[in-house]
Amino acid sequence: ETGVTQTPRHLVMGMTNKKSLKCEQHLGHNAMYWYKQSAKKPLELMFVYSLEERVENNSVPSRFSPECPNSSHLFLHLHTLQPEDSALYLCASSQEERRGEKLFFGSGTQLSVL
Amino acid sequence: AQKITQTQPGMFVQEKEAVTLDCTYDTSDPSYGLFWYKQPSSGEMIFLIYQGSYDQQNATEGRYSLNFQKARKSANLVISASQLGDSAMYFCAMRERRAGGTSYGKLTFGQGTILTVHP
Secondary structure, rough: OOEEEEEEEEEEEEOOOEEEEEEEEEEOOOEEEEEEEOOOOOEEEEEEOOOOOEEEOOOOOOOEEEEEEEEOOOEEEEOOHHHOOOOEEEEEOOOOOOOOOOOOOOOOEEEEEO | OOOOEOOOEEEEEEOOOOOOOOOOOOOOOHHHHHHHEOOOOOOOOEEEEEEEEOOOOEEEEEEEEEEEEOOOOEEEEOOOOOOOHHOOOEEEEEEOOOOOOOOOOEEEEEOEEEEEEEO
C-alpha cells in the first residue's frame, strides 16, 4: 500500500463543473506536490507546498486552485476546465532538506473533461 | 533544449535477460540528482534508484543499477534478470539544486520508455 493516497481514481466532469482532487500522505513528510501527466508529454510540476506554504506555482491557469490545510493533506480544486486539461494528476510528497530525497507518488487521478 | 532525454520510446526484452534504458541529461548545476521511476498501468510512480552527481560509485538497488557517466551526461538504467512484472513505463528524472537551498522536489522528467518483457 502506498504512503500517498489520492481520490478519486477516476473523474469525469463537464466544463462547467466544480470538483476537487484529494491527496493524503501518511509518511510524515513536509512537502507536497501536484504534477500533471498529459499524453505524449513529460510530467509537469504544477504546485509545490513546503511546510503548508505554497512555494512554487508553475504558471498554472487559475482554473486550478490548490489548497494545503496541513502537512498531510493537499487538494486541487477544479472549475471551468477545458478538454485539454484531461490528464493524469499525480500527487507526491517528500521530506525536504535532505540530499537526494526522493518523491513518493500516489496512484493519480485520471481526469476527463468533456 | 530538453533537460532529460530518453531516446527509446519502447523497448522489448526477453524474460530473464538484462536490458538497458537510456537517459541523457543537460545541466550546468554542479550539484544534481538523477532518479529513475517505474509507472505500471495502475498509474503510480514507483521510485527505483537514485544517483547523486558527487557519488563516486554507480548506484545499485537489487536488480536495478545505474550506469552513471558524468562526462557524457548519461544515466542509463540497467535491469538485470527481467521479469514479466517489469513491463511498465520507465521515467528518468533530474533534480537540480537552487542556489542557497533545495529544489523543493522539482523533478524534470523525460518522455519515458515503455518496456515490454516477453515470456
